[in-house]
Amino acid sequence: MISVSGIQEIAHLTGLSKSTVSRALRGLPSVADVTAATVRKTADELGYIPSSAAAGLATGRSRVVGVVVPTINRWFYITVLEGVDAELRAAGYDLILFNLGGRGGDRERVFHRSILRKRVDAMVILGVAFGDAEREQLRRFEHPMVVVGGAEEGVRHMGVDDRAIAIAATNHLLDLGHTQIAHIGGEDESGMNLAVPLDRREGFLTAMTAAGHAVPGHWMLNGAFSFRGGYAAMRTLLDEPERAITAVFVASDEMAFGAIVAVREAGLRVPEDISIVGIDGHENGPVYGLTTFAQDPFEQGVTAARTVLAEIEGAPALSAFPSARYELIERGSTAAPAPANLSPA
Amino acid sequence: MISVSGIQEIAHLTGLSKSTVSRALRGLPSVADVTAATVRKTADELGYIPSSAAAGLATGRSRVVGVVVPTINRWFYITVLEGVDAELRAAGYDLILFNLGGRGGDRERVFHRSILRKRVDAMVILGVAFGDAEREQLRRFEHPMVVVGGAEEGVRHMGVDDRAIAIAATNHLLDLGHTQIAHIGGEDESGMNLAVPLDRREGFLTAMTAAGHAVPGHWMLNGAFSFRGGYAAMRTLLDEPERAITAVFVASDEMAFGAIVAVREAGLRVPEDISIVGIDGHENGPVYGLTTFAQDPFEQGVTAARTVLAEIEGAPALSAFPSARYELIERGSTAAPAPANLSPA
DNA sequence: GTGAAAGCGCTAACAA
DNA sequence: TTGTTAGCGCTTTCAC
8 A cells, every 4th residue: 555654654745744644634623724735735635644653652642442341232331332432432542341251251361452552541340340450450450440330449430329229129119009019120140240249139128128118039030130040030939839929120131121021921911910110221122111229321421431531631639420221111011009919918 | 650651661661672662561572581581571460562553554454344234133244253252252353243234223324434534444244235325335445345244235245045945845846746835934024134035935946847837926024034023924825714724934034933932822833834934054953843945144254354364464356155054953843744734735 | 592783663852 | 744763572594
């Protein structure tokens, strides 16, 4: 190709100096309009492509932000990622994706080798649970960094108040008159932040206890935050010999969808036989008619990106974020328990 | 932090030269074992972090591969992405994600500004439809490049034979005795490669024609390759006044899931009332009992990554790929049409 | 097996 | 407004 070298080439052809060319190309104000035009023109003709490595070496900035995800195939992470991506792109930054999970996941390598290679100017971390060594590595990362979704000790974090949202969801069911409520949540998702599932379960228990209802241990199932897991968990619930539950609080919409499919497949109806409430605000919710406590992960991603971007530019570091918003969206998957099902308690 | 400078620092402390330190750190053979050990040790103590910008400038390689997706929230792209990611990570490469779609999508910027910044050593492009300007830009990209999923003129491509897989799926229904078959596919997905939906529809029509069955235009619907789209399309089909269809060939599993939900919601059964066959091999298939022609996008991603990686290392460029494999997975969403529904034709 | 020196392509003072 | 001069931190001949 033509683009032999770069800025130097343009300098030659225009009879200007490298510096002026550089300034012109970056649109700095201190360049005569004619000069700038000439430079741009010859740059185009040459098919000039800047070297981000050279610029990065000279400035110490790569104009790249790293995003760490525990896995890509979850609606929440994807949506946050989209938000981060939109914001970064608007700012002219590129996004390096560090996927800790999935087949071939290799946290050690990701952390030790990739992340810390001075390759990124900042980092947005989505719901990852760190090991001690990892936490130590991150400590050395002297760039803006923010965690989204699931509090992580020592790093500032943004997301919904998981306990609060779970309490709200549970209360929603309690208010309808349910007392026999089960919970489908998550547990030891490899590499995923435990805070989220734990806080949601805790919120559930808090609300139930406050209402004076005991929850048997086997009414709290692990749906692994996946559609399939939600389906399986609900089947387990339905297979119970003397089924008493009238409602289920599911910790994510994807699991809730699976749960709904399981209920219908068993020949039961939602909400007549079983009420289901989720968390998230997944775009497929309307199809299933799922009532849910919706959050806005896209917005959370945007905010996270905007924050680190501002800090890269020298803005003072925020030490904490306000909790992200959430709201109840009623779509009919919850209702008062049928009289026949009313618990004797 | 401690990591003031880098290699120079280590050179000082060990009394060696920068060159030797560099060689030791990269594990080159021409370094005495003791020397190498000393270097690594002090590097660790210093918390040394290499500068990828400097290395990249010196070598002309960034050890980064770009992946372009039309949107992140589709199972197919996510899965290919996972495959690419796994392979890149194993090779010590980082992945820059270029998302053309989504809110805030800005193709122009992505192409012109980011992609061509010499930031990546190779590119894997997933099912994107290029404009003329974009094609021209890509022509200038003198690095390994491969398109996955949907042929694109002028660039080598890998994926299933979309016409063939559609013919196979349609024949599957025909072989069961169906004649009144509808098709839910895709159309003008913004920025997505048109080849895939078009080829699948064409395959469908080819098989139908070969079997001597005409297909009314309104039996070919646009499901936008999404769950919601599939659901909506199926509802349209079910709302037909004198419904005659007994089977639907859906061009993707996600749409097929939506279609199944719609059928069941209408009080009909799959496959007794309506048979449904999909394409993809989505992991949620078992839950819905979806019969599908499965491909392996993860593997396609791995292959694509492996290919460009090999070429970065100097391997001769492959000019074409064999078609990706696919196979029928029967799960019970298809059956012979019920006698009552048998078409008179 | 190790060192010296040049340079990758750009930016950033400092002058002019 | 433009040019000069140093680097940014690493790799890479070419000597030794």
